[in-house]
Each structure stands twice: as C-alpha cells, then as structure tokens.
Amino acid sequence: MTAPGDVLLVEDADVHVEFTRLAFESEGLADALAIARDGEEAMAIIADRADRPPRLILLDLKLPGMSGFDVLQAVRSHASEQVRRTPVVVLTTSRAPSDVRRAYDLNANSFLRKPLELPEYFELIGAVRAWWLERVELP
Amino acid sequence: MRRPSSLAIAVFLGLAAVTAIAAVFLARQVDRREDQLLDERARAVVQAIDRRIETYTEKLFGVRGAFSASNELTHAEYEAFLGTQGVSRRYPGVLALGYADLVPDARRAAFIRGVDRDAQAAGLGYPEFVIRPNAQRPGSVAITYVHPLGPNRAAYGLDLMSEAARRTALGLARDQARPVATAPLRLVTETTDQEGLLVMLPRYEGADQSPAVGERLRRFRGAAFVAIRLPDLIRSAVPTGPGLDLEIYDVGAVGTVPSRLRAGDEAFDLRGGAQAPGSSGDRSRILDTEIAGRQWRIYYRADENLVGGGERATPWLIAILGIVVAMLATAAISFARSAQRRAVLIADQMTSDLQASQTELARSNEELERFAFLASHDLQQPLRTVNGFLQLLELRHGDELKGRAKEYVEYALRGTRQMSTLIDDLLTYSRAGRSERAPEPVSLDRAWDAAVEQLQAALEESGATVTRGDLPTVCADAGQMTQLFANLVGNGVKYRGDAPPEVRADARRVPDGWEIAVSDNGIGIDSSDHDRIFGMFRRLHGDDRFEGTGLGLALVKRIVENTGGRIGVESQVGEGSTFLITLPDDIAQPGPAREGEAVSAR
Numbered sequence: 001m002t003a004p005g006d007v008l009l010v011e012d013a014d015v016h017v018e019f020t021r022l023a024f025e026s027e028g029l030a031d032a033l034a035i036a037r038d039g040e041e042a043m044a045i046i047a048d049r050a051d052r053p054p055r056l057i058l059l060d061l062k063l064p065g066m067s068g069f070d071v072l073q074a075v076r077s078h079a080s081e082q083v084r085r086t087p088v089v090v091l092t093t094s095r096a097p098s099d100v101r102r103a104y105d106l107n108a109n110s111f112l113r114k115p116l117e118l119p120e121y122f123e124l125i126g127a128v129r130a131w132w133l134e135r136v137e138l139p
Numbered sequence: 140m141r142r143p144s145s146l147a148i149a150v151f152l153g154l155a156a157v158t159a160i161a162a163v164f165l166a167r168q169v170d171r172r173e174d175q176l177l178d179e180r181a182r183a184v185v186q187a188i189d190r191r192i193e194t195y196t197e198k199l200f201g202v203r204g205a206f207s208a209s210n211e212l213t214h215a216e217y218e219a220f221l222g223t224q225g226v227s228r229r230y231p232g233v234l235a236l237g238y239a240d241l242v243p244d245a246r247r248a249a250f251i252r253g254v255d256r257d258a259q260a261a262g263l264g265y266p267e268f269v270i271r272p273n274a275q276r277p278g279s280v281a282i283t284y285v286h287p288l289g290p291n292r293a294a295y296g297l298d299l300m301s302e303a304a305r306r307t308a309l310g311l312a313r314d315q316a317r318p319v320a321t322a323p324l325r326l327v328t329e330t331t332d333q334e335g336l337l338v339m340l341p342r343y344e345g346a347d348q349s350p351a352v353g354e355r356l357r358r359f360r361g362a363a364f365v366a367i368r369l370p371d372l373i374r375s376a377v378p379t380g381p382g383l384d385l386e387i388y389d390v391g392a393v394g395t396v397p398s399r400l401r402a403g404d405e406a407f408d409l410r411g412g413a414q415a416p417g418s419s420g421d422r423s424r425i426l427d428t429e430i431a432g433r434q435w436r437i438y439y440r441a442d443e444n445l446v447g448g449g450e451r452a453t454p455w456l457i458a459i460l461g462i463v464v465a466m467l468a469t470a471a472i473s474f475a476r477s478a479q480r481r482a483v484l485i486a487d488q489m490t491s492d493l494q495a496s497q498t499e500l501a502r503s504n505e506e507l508e509r510f511a512f513l514a515s516h517d518l519q520q521p522l523r524t525v526n527g528f529l530q531l532l533e534l535r536h537g538d539e540l541k542g543r544a545k546e547y548v549e550y551a552l553r554g555t556r557q558m559s560t561l562i563d564d565l566l567t568y569s570r571a572g573r574s575e576r577a578p579e580p581v582s583l584d585r586a587w588d589a590a591v592e593q594l595q596a597a598l599e600e601s602g603a604t605v606t607r608g609d610l611p612t613v614c615a616d617a618g619q620m621t622q623l624f625a626n627l628v629g630n631g632v633k634y635r636g637d638a639p640p641e642v643r644a645d646a647r648r649v650p651d652g653w654e655i656a657v658s659d660n661g662i663g664i665d666s667s668d669h670d671r672i673f674g675m676f677r678r679l680h681g682d683d684r685f686e687g688t689g690l691g692l693a694l695v696k697r698i699v700e701n702t703g704g705r706i707g708v709e710s711q712v713g714e715g716s717t718f719l720i721t722l723p724d725d726i727a728q729p730g731p732a733r734e735g736e737a738v739s740a741r
Contacts, residue, residue, distance in 0.1 A: 062520070116556070
C-alpha cells in the first residue's frame, strides 16, 4: 500500500526522529519514511521527487533555518499542484494557541501535540499514517 | 548657597525698612531732645548772665542810695559800706564797684583837693587823686571811689567821659535815668587791661533819682558803676565744658536793629569767626537779650553731644539689631524654603524613582514572563530527548539492563515526567499573563463543565461529586476560565479529607459584579496561610502527600487578575475551603435570568 518515501518526516530532534522511525519500523513500514532534518532538506527532497511527491508530510514547527511555518508555506505555494495538495500534519510540542491558529491559517491539515510517552507516540503515528494514507480519499 | 527666595527678600526688606524707620524716628527723637537740651542750656546761659548783671546792677542802686543819703560820703564810709559785702567773693566777675563824680568845672581844684583829703583821711591807701587822662578837660565824671582799691588803683581818678564807650553809656544812663552798660571795653586795672564792661547808674541831685527828662542833665551829679570782667562773669554763670562754645556779641544800644553778626563786632570769648547757625545738625543757638540797655547776641554752640552716648547710640543699636533680626529671619525663611524645596525635590525624586522602578518592575515582569515562556519552551526539547531515550532504553532494551539498572532508569523517567509537568505549568502560567485573544463573552456554565470534563478521569477515580448553580456569562478568555475552574476543582479533589471530595460552584450578584464561590470539603487552609497560597511555588505540604508544582493557585490568581477581578479564600483547617472570585461588573455579562433577580440588559 505504501511506497518508499510516501511519508516525509521533517524533524530535527533526534528523539522524535527515532520515535517516528521506530513507530514505522514496528509496523514493518520502515521504507515508507523519508527523513529531512531541516526545512531546506525537506524542500530538496520534494524537489528531487517531483515525479512522485510524498503522500503525507509530518512537520515539526521548531526547525533550524526555515521554520515549520516556512516549509508549510513553501509546500502550499509549490509549483506542483500535487505537492500543494499534500496533507501536512503539524506535529509539535508547542501548545501555543497562536501556533495552532497560524498553522491552520497556512492550511495545515492537522495540528497534533507530540505525546511524551512512547506508547502514545507510536499510537498517534500509527493512527495518522493509517488515516491519511489508507482512509482519506484525496484528489 | 541657593539664591534666597522672593519671600525671604521681601521679609528682609520689610524688616529692614521697619528697622530703618524706627532708627530714623529714634534718631530724630534724639535730635529733637538734643535741640531741646540745647535750647534749654542756651536759655539758661542767657538767664544766668542776665541775672548776674541784674544783681550787680541792683547793687548800684545801693551804692547810689548811699551817696544820695549822705551827700558827702567819705571814703571810709564807702569802704565800710562795701567792705563787709565781700564784693569780689560774692559777686564773681565784678572787678570793681565804685562811684564817679561829676567834676564841677568852676571849682575843679577845690573838688580835687576835697576828694584827695578825704581819701587820705580814710587811710585806705588811696593814691593822690588825679583826674585822668586829661586833668583839665571840662565836664569830667571822674572815679572818686572804688572798691576794692588794690587792683583798681589805676582806675582811681579815671574820667569816664574821656573815652567813647564809657561816655556813650554814661550819656545814655544820664539821659534815661537808668542803668546802662557800656559796649565791651578794656577795663583799666593795675595789672593788665581786662576785657569787660561797665554798668553805670546815674545819680541826680536831690531825692528824686528819676527826674523829668528836661531836668536830668542839669541835676546829674555822678554815677555808681560796676566793672565786670566778662570772662569771669561767664565762667561763673555758665558751667562751661570743653565742648561748649559761647560767644557774646554786643550788638549795640537798645533800639539798634540787630543785624547779622559781623566779624568786627565786639565779642567776648570769641572763637574765630561766627558760623552761620541753623544749618541741619548744627548744635548752635543764637539768642538776643538786653543787658542794661544794650542788646547782646549770644551765640551758643555745643561741640559735644548733649544727649548721652547710650541714648545717642540707641538708634544705631536698634538699626543693627533690626538688621541682624532681618538677616536671621531671612536666613530662617531661606532655610525653611530651601528645606521645603529640598523636601519637594526629594519627594519628586522618590515619585519618579518609584515610577521608574514600577516601569522597570513591569518591564522586568514582562521579560521574566517572556523568559519563562521561552525557557520552558526550550527546556522541553532536551527534556523530551532525555525522556524519550530513557523510554526507549526501558522498552526496547529493558532485558539487557542488569541489577538495579532498570530501577535507575525508572527514577530518571519519574524525574523527567515531573519536570515536564513543571514546564507545562510554567508555560500555562506565563501564557496566562499574555492573553492572546481579546476578551469575549464566556459562559461560565460552559467553562465549568469543560473543566469538569477535563478532569473526568481523576474525578471518577476519587469518587468526587462536582455540582454547580447557575453561573453568569462574563467577558473573558474562555480557555483561561476553563483552566481557572479546572485548577480549583483539581485542588478540591487533590487536597481532600477523609470523606469523598465534594466541589460546588455558585454565583451571586455583588455591587461591583459577580462573585463566584467555589467550595470544597477538603482539608482546609489555616488562616495564617491564606495570603501565601496564591504565591508561586508556595506549597504548604511536602511532596510526599500531594503531587504538584505549586503553581495551581498562582495561576488561578493570575487569570482572575488578568480578567480584572480579585480572588480570596475563606477556610479553616478541617472545614473545607471556599474560593471567592469577584469578576467586575463592567466586564461581567448577566447570567441566566433567575427568579426575583433583575437582569441588566447589556
């Protein structure tokens, strides 16, 4: 059902990269996950795979260089319509209402807080992946 | 020193002016008093001189009387008459008292012989009688008797008609039948000539010494005279001092118009030229008086102050004292004013310092909040890293941990979870001071219900009963209101007593808004702790009994205050607690209408 690189994780924090990687691994989908450690790398990956863009982007907000909002803006204003339509799930530790509002204003599809506990984290990642890659119909 | 204030200057000038007026007034008084003294003294001098001369003149009447009674008064009798009277001792200034006879031109030689015989017979030491200076001059009035003889030997035989001053005076006396003084002249004495005058009283033939005018020349027989040494007279009559200047001018016979003093006028005790009297500050007086048919002008001047030094110094003393008082008053006022100014400056300084420190405090509070927010935010990431990898270690590699390693990992995880809660609370707290949305009408009913729902798991676990009355709608931040109630309900459940927890909210109208009472049946709070519970990290109980970060009530207070309200607590240990939250009217919206309660339409 998933192809390699279908899910792009944009995350600089080791622990969350590792959690997410393990979450995918635990479901036998390790290949599906592409990892960008900052915004520039994410945009480069998207550009590299113009023929087959990611089907889901998991986006951290606090990034070195381009912020998560910058990446979100770049994706939504991307030249490729397919890229522009990619579901973006903001995954962050921030609880600031202003961040929530801003993310939705920039057309994020979801705003989720990262759970502290590993089991909850696995569960959340699993649910998000299943929802956006298996349940939701997209154009 | 600071420039004196206008008030101080005004006071100084006022006091100085009063002082000056007082000093001038007193000085005038002193001057006036001095004038009076001067007048008195000058008058006294003139009176004394007048009296003396009058006394001497009266003496002449006695002498004349003696001659009239006994037409042939002998020298011996004359001497007997005057000798007992102690003329020179009792009448100071009197050089001689004598008598001059009109020498009958027809029997001139016989007259001379008769006088000489009589004088020699008296045995008083009279020299030979010779009419001088011109023995043959007709119409002589020669001195035939003189007392005392000693110093007046040279006058014996002197013809009074031989010299102008004497002749004039004698003529006047004879024609007017009264005593007349000569102008000042040189008295003829044995030793040196002396400054003085003669007063002469005419004697007429017969008993009537005041014959008709036409008879006077014919009946004139001689004159009694007194020779007065003026310096002696004045010395005895006037208590002269070193500072006294007395000048006596003979103006002329009575009837002469007194003119201005002339340097050439005859004067006694003259001291240089007369100065024009009457100028300001001049302590001189001029008095005119009549002395035996002559007009005298007496010039009197006090060189020294008549008024005592102390009295004279009084105005100056007062001036000095006044100036000193004025200066002291000015200094006192200046001091008071500058002290007041200093106080105002200090007060201003303190006010501005206070304002500055308030601004600074607000700024630093703001910075602290921003710092807390950012720090908390940034603390989260490393904490999550530690926490996350500890979890991975425990879950994925737990089997490989030996001995107490697994336990240690658990301790570490517990620490990271506590810290995570603390950071969350700090973030919430700092965000409560940075409300991100404008206040909007919030139904407190709904906020309360949302809070209860958030706490559902904990409430079920503790078997708590949470109820509420009707709550109003207020203007606030909905999320913060929920957080407020969640904290209060959570507190009530957390600090529970033995009984199952019960928490209830009620609202009532108060004059300035709404009062929301949130009561629980928990362990209560000692009244001495009521103020402390709302501070940050103020936990009254050790960590072993109750979990928490100590930020709950601080957050509650902050939210209430940011909403413009206030919070207090009513509680006793063991009696539960009631938190009273007052939200002001101007932001409070009317709650659901209730029976008997007016609802203001807003």
